[in-house]
Amino acid sequence: MSAHEVTADVLVIGGGAAGVAAARAAHEAGATVAVVADGGGATSLGSGVVWGAARDPFAAWAAGDLWRVGGRYVTVAGWLLEGAAGALRSLLDVGALPLGGTPGVLDLATHPSWSARLVAQTLGARVVTAPDDAPTGQSFREVAVTLDPEGAAEAFARSLAPRCEGLSGLLLPPVLGLSRLDVAARMGAVLGIPVGEAAGSPGDPPGLRAMRALRRWLPEGVAVLNDRATVKPGRLPGLVFRSGRLVKTRSVVLATGGLVGGGLVFEETLREAAAGAPVWTRDRRRVLSRAGAARGADPVEWFDEHTGRARGAGLRVDPSGRVLDGDGETPLGEWLYAAGEVCNGRGGDGVADALADGARAGRSAAQAIGRRG
Amino acid sequence: MTTDLAHRRPDCDVLIIGGGVNGTGLARDLSLRGLRVILLERNDLAFGASGNSSGMIHGGPRYLTTHPSVTRSSCVDSGYIQTIAPHMIFRTPFVMPIYGHGPVARVRFDAFDAFFSLYDEYQPLKRGKPHTRLTPAETLTLVPGLRSDDLYGSVTFDEWGIYGNRLCVANAIDAVEHGCRLYVHTSVERIVVEEGRATGVTARDRIDGRAYEFSARAVVNCTGAWSPITAATAGVSEHVKVRPGKGVHLILDRPITDIGVMADAVDGRQIFIEPWGNTALIGTTDDDTYADLDDLPVTTDEVRYLVEGIEQVLPRVRDARIIGVTVGARPSLYAWGKMEDALSREHEVVDHAAHGAQGLFSLIGGKLASYRMFAQEAADLIAPKLGNHAPCTTHSAPLPGGDRPADIDLLAARFELSRFAVERLVTRHGSRAETILADSGRRGRMVVCSHEPVLACEVRWAAKHEYARTLLDVARRTNLAMGACGGNDCALAGAVIAGEELGWSPGEVRAQAAELLRSRQRSRLPAIGDKQARAEAMTMAALRTLGRAALP
Ligand SMILES: Cc1cc2nc3c(=O)[nH]c(=O)nc-3n(C[C@H](O)[C@H](O)[C@H](O)COP(=O)(O)OP(=O)(O)OC[C@H]3O[C@@H](n4cnc5c(N)ncnc54)[C@H](O)[C@@H]3O)c2cc1C
Numbered sequence A: 001m002s003a004h005e006v007t008a009d010v011l012v013i014g015g016g017a018a019g020v021a022a023a024r025a026a027h028e029a030g031a032t033v034a035v036v037a038d039g040g041g042a043t044s045l046g047s048g049v050v051w052g053a054a055r056d057p058f059a060a061w062a063a064g065d066l067w068r069v070g071g072r073y074v075t076v077a078g079w080l081l082e083g084a085a086g087a088l089r090s091l092l093d094v095g096a097l098p099l100g101g102t103p104g105v106l107d108l109a110t111h112p113s114w115s116a117r118l119v120a121q122t123l124g125a126r127v128v129t130a131p132d133d134a135p136t137g138q139s140f141r142e143v144a145v146t147l148d149p150e151g152a153a154e155a156f157a158r159s160l161a162p163r164c165e166g167l168s169g170l171l172l173p174p175v176l177g178l179s180r181l182d183v184a185a186r187m188g189a190v191l192g193i194p195v196g197e198a199a200g201s202p203g204d205p206p207g208l209r210a211m212r213a214l215r216r217w218l219p220e221g222v223a224v225l226n227d228r229a230t231v232k233p234g235r236l237p238g239l240v241f242r243s244g245r246l247v248k249t250r251s252v253v254l255a256t257g258g259l260v261g262g263g264l265v266f267e268e269t270l271r272e273a274a275a276g277a278p279v280w281t282r283d284r285r286r287v288l289s290r291a292g293a294a295r296g297a298d299p300v301e302w303f304d305e306h307t308g309r310a311r312g313a314g315l316r317v318d319p320s321g322r323v324l325d326g327d328g329e330t331p332l333g334e335w336l337y338a339a340g341e342v343c344n345g346r347g348g349d350g351v352a353d354a355l356a357d358g359a360r361a362g363r364s365a366a367q368a369i370g371r372r373g
Numbered sequence B: 001m002t003t004d005l006a007h008r009r010p011d012c013d014v015l016i017i018g019g020g021v022n023g024t025g026l027a028r029d030l031s032l033r034g035l036r037v038i039l040l041e042r043n044d045l046a047f048g049a050s051g052n053s054s055g056m057i058h059g060g061p062r063y064l065t066t067h068p069s070v071t072r073s074s075c076v077d078s079g080y081i082q083t084i085a086p087h088m089i090f091r092t093p094f095v096m097p098i099y100g101h102g103p104v105a106r107v108r109f110d111a112f113d114a115f116f117s118l119y120d121e122y123q124p125l126k127r128g129k130p131h132t133r134l135t136p137a138e139t140l141t142l143v144p145g146l147r148s149d150d151l152y153g154s155v156t157f158d159e160w161g162i163y164g165n166r167l168c169v170a171n172a173i174d175a176v177e178h179g180c181r182l183y184v185h186t187s188v189e190r191i192v193v194e195e196g197r198a199t200g201v202t203a204r205d206r207i208d209g210r211a212y213e214f215s216a217r218a219v220v221n222c223t224g225a226w227s228p229i230t231a232a233t234a235g236v237s238e239h240v241k242v243r244p245g246k247g248v249h250l251i252l253d254r255p256i257t258d259i260g261v262m263a264d265a266v267d268g269r270q271i272f273i274e275p276w277g278n279t280a281l282i283g284t285t286d287d288d289t290y291a292d293l294d295d296l297p298v299t300t301d302e303v304r305y306l307v308e309g310i311e312q313v314l315p316r317v318r319d320a321r322i323i324g325v326t327v328g329a330r331p332s333l334y335a336w337g338k339m340e341d342a343l344s345r346e347h348e349v350v351d352h353a354a355h356g357a358q359g360l361f362s363l364i365g366g367k368l369a370s371y372r373m374f375a376q377e378a379a380d381l382i383a384p385k386l387g388n389h390a391p392c393t394t395h396s397a398p399l400p401g402g403d404r405p406a407d408i409d410l411l412a413a414r415f416e417l418s419r420f421a422v423e424r425l426v427t428r429h430g431s432r433a434e435t436i437l438a439d440s441g442r443r444g445r446m447v448v449c450s451h452e453p454v455l456a457c458e459v460r461w462a463a464k465h466e467y468a469r470t471l472l473d474v475a476r477r478t479n480l481a482m483g484a485c486g487g488n489d490c491a492l493a494g495a496v497i498a499g500e501e502l503g504w505s506p507g508e509v510r511a512q513a514a515e516l517l518r519s520r521q522r523s524r525l526p527a528i529g530d531k532q533a534r535a536e537a538m539t540m541a542a543l544r545t546l547g548r549a550a551l552p
């Protein structure tokens, strides 16, 4: 084996929610695992809110130690309350905020989409005016980065303390750290009340932190390669070429994401980028058809012009997560699995679904290797 | 239905239907003459042709040979508009490249040269420069990237552009400041005609559903392409012959040329690309339309037609991203059987007294460029009938913000803003930019939409002082979400600010943001290309994020 070669039972392509869950599940099922990822996908752009994590047993499993599931968590999306079964731990659960007492909402001068007044109105909370020396900036990131350093969040909390008397919790805009996951906890410790933040928009700190938390959740021993991968479905048992280097593997999980992640690309027609697997779209009658066939090729058809929603597009998989061929019935290869947004009908369903999907596919991939021997 | 409108004291002297450039222009003219005016607009100011035109305040060289009177009147009025609203008008020189070789190309070149020499005679009326003849080398220096093979030479000519949206808003606001009552999103359902007289209208607020009755001494139908429909409610539609010609523009993500470029479309019609703020416009199509005027469709074919035409002269148009389309219906005067393009854009004030409806008038046809003159003609006819003999002053009285130039550098320094941000604000508000900035705190001067850029205080101003009632209305007035991000970065922020001003509930704020995103996305759909699909997916995810949230 040359230095440039990697060997793994299961190779996961994609480092978003689906990819990480697949890697972890495959690892737990006893396989050796490598992940190849080409930057952050939709997962890193999310608002950091996780919907319905407890709906699916696989998601519940995946959420096991990353999320706390079951409790009465409430998280704030943007500035409206969102009932959710789980909230990213790193986000801090604002769960404690509205469940009794009077929470405060900090009127911090940041991005103009933050209106403490409106949030407070929604929560029945009190607006807390920020001290003069509070950090400010034009974007949430600018502020978040100032709270990362040791001591900074604590000092900020001390300056807020006199204004927080009698409050049951404090809600901030999405600025609770850019690379550190513990800013909320550090501030909460000083103030003696839970500190939470509202979810952000694409590219805001919570999504970026969610990505960090996920990566951290990858088991030790799982190799992560930063590269772009291509798969040749015909080349059993799945030799994957990556910028000249070679990965020897026995199973591949495509967790390459949808249009945002780069797993699907739109170039005259809709394509799956890494393996060239057949892509399916839904037309108005919710019938699946091959993309590239007359209707699927026209983006105006592909998006619903009235709602602006994609009708759903991606790979078709069987219940174990194996990618199906153009006939929609037979697997494209015994060893090729897919999960997350790259799959049909899952477009933008969210982190929880991607996690569940990924876990299922990762486990199946590892178990199949066992069966294949 | 019978009403007693005729017997009560009229609510106003003149009730104007339609908030396009003609309706707002007339409202201003009559208000300045001291008449009491009510203006009702079904959608929003500039919702129709006026906000979706090519924005050229020119005489239209295309009318030079067929309708020279259109050319002259537009040029004269263009001069006036420069006097009353210098801030919102910008010089746009055009180049007309001529391809081919030998005597054929030469004859074409000379013909255009002669044509524009004729146009030169009108140019001084609008402070335009005379045309020039350029060699291929000179042409390529002027427009790098122009297709060079077979280039025989080019002719340049000088034009002016204007933001139609702002022109309508400025006219409406000035009318309001002179006593006019303005209702947007309020549609006239019926023009009431009693005993041969138009006595008022019934109308409905399309947002809250409230019904209104307004009595008036005169009613004026200024509903552009809608005018036959409006006239039908008074039974006079056969005297309002308007042929709606649908026109589509494409908006590119950046101004890929500093100078307008003319090109021939596949069918030989002339189309163009012009710089438009920090974007570019490609226009335009002209097809008869029978579609719903409140929701005109744009097809992928129309997009292709325009892109392919421009590509012939400016291949790099393919590198740019189409970030939206605009569509409007021209209210052209009817002329049977002619090709759409040859239809006259001349205007006509129709007095329906002869049709059994005294006191009812329709303004049909017209152009952005000659709106002021059209309004004056109508007012000169209507005001004396109401016993008002005040002279017209709209050619010299400045529009709001047009009274004196704003010092962009000074404002930028004083309010710690980029020169660019101030410049864009000044194009929209002229001297009032200072008031808008001075009224706001530091947070008010934050950039909400970095693509335009739009400041928080401008969004607030539009909601508070410019009769915006929805976030889309705000966008029409400020250019919010009209840049490359398509609202992904700014819809929520814009909605929060407008919502604080307009008393929206948090749920309403979200709904308004989602509506703006959806509308921007619909505007891009016919033009989705390879580069765009990813951005669309982002928008959809953002829409879902907005849509999901609900109160617990
Ligand atoms: C703006 C936005 C906001 C959202 N907000 C929320 C939210 O608040 N809550 C929620 O639950 N969901 C939200 N979603 C949806 C959610 O983010 C996605 O459904 C989910 O993250 C999809 O995960 P994924 O792992 O399938 O794909 P992705 O996260 O897109 O991951 C794909 C990965 O594959 C990699 N990749 C692709 N091709 C290759 C290749 N050839 N070689 C190597 N690597 C490759 C990419 O680099 C990336 O790492 C949002 C989405 C967007 C876009």
Ligand SMILES: Cc1cc2nc3c(=O)[nH]c(=O)nc-3n(C[C@H](O)[C@H](O)[C@H](O)COP(=O)(O)OP(=O)(O)OC[C@H]3O[C@@H](n4cnc5c(N)ncnc54)[C@H](O)[C@@H]3O)c2cc1C
Pocket (backbone or CB within 6 Å): B017, B018, B019, B020, B021, B022, B023, B040, B041, B042, B043, B044, B045, B046, B047, B048, B049, B050, B051, B052, B053, B054, B055, B056, B057, B058, B186, B187, B188, B189, B222, B223, B224, B225, B226, B230, B245, B246, B247, B248, B249, B284, B327, B328, B329, B330, B331, B365, B366, B367, B368, B369, B370
């Ligand atoms: C694609 C295109 C490009 C153009 N380019 C140029 C150019 O470069 N230069 C130029 O000078 N001209 C140009 N024009 C022409 C110019 O835009 C129009 O002639 C002019 O804007 C017409 O104004 P208007 O007020 O009559 O109509 P509109 O602007 O269409 O206004 C009519 C209004 O009436 C409202 N309305 C309808 N029904 C009712 C009702 N029942 N109650 C209340 N309100 C109602 C509508 O909502 C609408 O806002 C162009 C037109 C188009 C379509």
